[in-house]
Amino acid sequence: MRDLAGDLDWWRATRGAAHADHAAMREVLARLHAWKAEHDKDRAGQPGPFLQLAWDAVFGDEHARVATAIAEIETVLGA
Template sequence: MAVKAIGLAGDLEWWRANRGSPDADPAALRALLDRLQAWKADHDRDRAGQPGPFLKMVWDAVFGDEDGQVTEAIAELEAALAQR
């Protein structure tokens, strides 16, 4: 089963719908993991560039849910790939 999602929201939606599937292609899972790790690296770099604690707090309020979902999906994908 290949990943056919578009963008971060699509990637996360696909992962939530298919995370328990034994038919998931390991190469597709690896590609998804790579995209999520790239998003997380960009997000963390952008957050670190926010001047002062107030703007970091605002950043977290705006992007915190996505960050948490991506962090969780990364951990789940790493575990799923380790079991294959």
């Protein structure tokens, strides 16, 4: 099983491939959704807007990459 970085790397390498494995895409999509749900829950648990802003500063780029990959995979899968 890949970690988040591995899943994102796999998607960057796979997204233009005509032979992309849809089952593998669904597996990656499920892991990305799980990561995003956990991230969103953890962010919501930060007390006050300042700590949420700090959270965004630390994890914002990663969150954006995950959200983009989710949208792209869902588009390919027609989800």
